[in-house]
Amino acid sequence: MSPMPHFLVIPFPVLGHVNPLMQFSQVLAKHGCKVTFLNTEYSQKRMAASSSEQHNNNNENPINIVTLPDGLSDDNDRSKPVEFVQSVRATMPEKLPKLIEEVNNNNGNEESKISCIVVSMTMGWALEVGHKLGIKGAVMFPGSATSNASLDCAERLIHDGIIDSETGLPTKNQEIQLSPSMPMMDPAHLPWMTTLGKSFFAPMLKEVETLRRFGQWWLCNTTYELEPGALSISPKFLPIGPLLPDDQSTSTSSFWQEDQTCLDWLDRQPPQSVIYVSFGSLAVMDPNQFRELALGLDLLDKPFLWVIRPSNTNKHNNNYVLPEGFKGDKGKIISWAPQRKVLNHPSMACFVSHCGWNSTIEGVYSGVPFLCWPFFGDQFQDKAYICDVWKIGMGFDKDENGLITREEIKKKVEKLLGDEEIRQSSLKWKEIAMNNIAEGGQSSENLHKFINWAKE
Incomplete structure (x- = not known):
C-alpha cells in the first residue's frame, strides 16, 4: 500500500483564509495524511498570542507548523489589502524552495516528502514554485463554489461585455446568470467587488490563470446539493464540505482569543x-x-x-x-x-x-x-x-x-x-450537510478521491 501523502497547506494570511485551511488541514490529518501548514511569522504570533494552547508541534497536534516572513514589520498596517498582497508576493516565493527542502530533509525518508501543495486565493505563485519542483498542486477556496464559478467565468463576462476588462466593474445595470441552474446575481456583487479596489482586477485575472494552470483541483467547502449549478461550471471543482474537524483538536487558528x-x-x-x-x-x-x-x-x-x-x-x-x-x-x-x-x-x-x-x-x-x-x-x-x-x-x-x-x-x-417553515428547512439542510460528510457521503467520497490522487 502506498504511503499517505504529505500536504503543504499555504493560506493567504487573513483569518477568512487561515481558518478554513486550518480546518481542512485537521480533516486531512484525521484521515492519516501528513500535513505541514505554512503561516506568516506575523500570523503565527497572533495565533499563538490568542490561544491558551501555544501553537507548538507537540505530539497531540498532528499538524507541523512552519513560518516565513510576509515582508512587513510588526508595526506595518496589514489592513491595506493591495499593499499586503504585493509584499507577500515580493517576499515569500524566493524563500519557499528552501523551506520545502528543509521540511523534506527533516522528514528523513523519500516517502514522506511533500507530495502536494494546497493554496488559497492570491497564493497561486506557490503552486508554480511547487510545479518546478515536481510537486502536485490544488486550490482550497474559502468562498462558495459560486465565488469560484465567478472567478472562473471572469474572462467570459469580459468577452460578453458584462464587466469592464480593466476594472471588473459592471458595464451596465443588469442581473446575470452564470449557468441556467444558478440564481440571478448582480454583477456589482461579484467576489472581486470588495475592499481590494479596481486596481486589483488585472492581477486577479492573472492569479486565476495561474490557479487554472497549476491547480489540478479547486476544492470547495460546500456540497453538490447546496450549489449544483456553480459546481457544474468546471470539472476541476470538487466539493468536500462542510469542513468540520474535531472540536477536541488542539490546533486553533483564530487571531483573537475565543471567549469560552x-x-x-x-x-x-x-x-x-x-x-x-x-x-x-x-x-x-x-x-x-x-x-x-x-x-x-x-x-x-x-x-x-x-x-x-x-x-x-x-x-x-x-x-x-x-x-x-x-x-x-x-x-x-x-x-x-x-x-x-x-x-x-x-x-x-x-x-x-x-x-x-x-x-x-x-x-x-x-x-x-x-x-x-x-x-x-x-x-x-x-x-x-x-x-x-x-x-x-x-x-x-x-x-x-x-x-x-x-x-x-x-x-x-x-x-x-x-416561521416554522424556515426552521424545518434549516433542519432539512443540516441533515443534507451531515449526510455528505458521513462515511459514504458524496463529500466524504470526494475527499478520499482527492487524497488518493495526491498519493499517486
Missing part, C-alpha cells in the same frame, strides 16, 4: 432562545448603524450573544461605543466566539450574520435560521442562497437613510422566530 465563558452563559439560557450576532473578521459598521443594532437588541427583550471583535490591526479596539440608554441586561457581549460550538448549542434561536461563506456553511451545518446582513462582495450572493434558494433565512430592509433601524431588527427577528 459564553458557553457557560448559553447553558443557562432556555432552548432556542438566543439571538447570536456576529459579522466575521473584516466587516466594519457605521457608528449610527451600530447604535441602531444595540438598541434593536434591547427592544427585543430576548437573550442575545453579540460579538464585537477587536480591531484588525491588533493595536486598539474598533471605535464602537455602546449608545446611551443601552441596557443590554438580557445579553452577553464578547470580543470573539468559539463559533461552531455556539451555533451548535441547543439555546440558539437564530444567527444574525454578514453571510461570509465560512459562517454560512457553519450555520447550515448547525441547522440555525439566518438573519442576513451582508456588507460586501459575495456576501450578497450567499444571502440570495440563504433566503431564496435554501429558504433558511430572511434579510433586513433599510430605511430611506440606508439604515437598518432598531424597529426593523425587532420586527424581523420576531418574524423569523415565528
Whole structure:
C-alpha cells in the first residue's frame, strides 16, 4: 500500500483564509495524511498570542507548523489589502524552495516528502514554485463554489461585455446568470467587488490563470446539493464540505482569543432562545448603524450573544461605543466566539450574520435560521442562497437613510422566530450537510478521491 501523502497547506494570511485551511488541514490529518501548514511569522504570533494552547508541534497536534516572513514589520498596517498582497508576493516565493527542502530533509525518508501543495486565493505563485519542483498542486477556496464559478467565468463576462476588462466593474445595470441552474446575481456583487479596489482586477485575472494552470483541483467547502449549478461550471471543482474537524483538536487558528465563558452563559439560557450576532473578521459598521443594532437588541427583550471583535490591526479596539440608554441586561457581549460550538448549542434561536461563506456553511451545518446582513462582495450572493434558494433565512430592509433601524431588527427577528417553515428547512439542510460528510457521503467520497490522487 502506498504511503499517505504529505500536504503543504499555504493560506493567504487573513483569518477568512487561515481558518478554513486550518480546518481542512485537521480533516486531512484525521484521515492519516501528513500535513505541514505554512503561516506568516506575523500570523503565527497572533495565533499563538490568542490561544491558551501555544501553537507548538507537540505530539497531540498532528499538524507541523512552519513560518516565513510576509515582508512587513510588526508595526506595518496589514489592513491595506493591495499593499499586503504585493509584499507577500515580493517576499515569500524566493524563500519557499528552501523551506520545502528543509521540511523534506527533516522528514528523513523519500516517502514522506511533500507530495502536494494546497493554496488559497492570491497564493497561486506557490503552486508554480511547487510545479518546478515536481510537486502536485490544488486550490482550497474559502468562498462558495459560486465565488469560484465567478472567478472562473471572469474572462467570459469580459468577452460578453458584462464587466469592464480593466476594472471588473459592471458595464451596465443588469442581473446575470452564470449557468441556467444558478440564481440571478448582480454583477456589482461579484467576489472581486470588495475592499481590494479596481486596481486589483488585472492581477486577479492573472492569479486565476495561474490557479487554472497549476491547480489540478479547486476544492470547495460546500456540497453538490447546496450549489449544483456553480459546481457544474468546471470539472476541476470538487466539493468536500462542510469542513468540520474535531472540536477536541488542539490546533486553533483564530487571531483573537475565543471567549469560552459564553458557553457557560448559553447553558443557562432556555432552548432556542438566543439571538447570536456576529459579522466575521473584516466587516466594519457605521457608528449610527451600530447604535441602531444595540438598541434593536434591547427592544427585543430576548437573550442575545453579540460579538464585537477587536480591531484588525491588533493595536486598539474598533471605535464602537455602546449608545446611551443601552441596557443590554438580557445579553452577553464578547470580543470573539468559539463559533461552531455556539451555533451548535441547543439555546440558539437564530444567527444574525454578514453571510461570509465560512459562517454560512457553519450555520447550515448547525441547522440555525439566518438573519442576513451582508456588507460586501459575495456576501450578497450567499444571502440570495440563504433566503431564496435554501429558504433558511430572511434579510433586513433599510430605511430611506440606508439604515437598518432598531424597529426593523425587532420586527424581523420576531418574524423569523415565528416561521416554522424556515426552521424545518434549516433542519432539512443540516441533515443534507451531515449526510455528505458521513462515511459514504458524496463529500466524504470526494475527499478520499482527492487524497488518493495526491498519493499517486
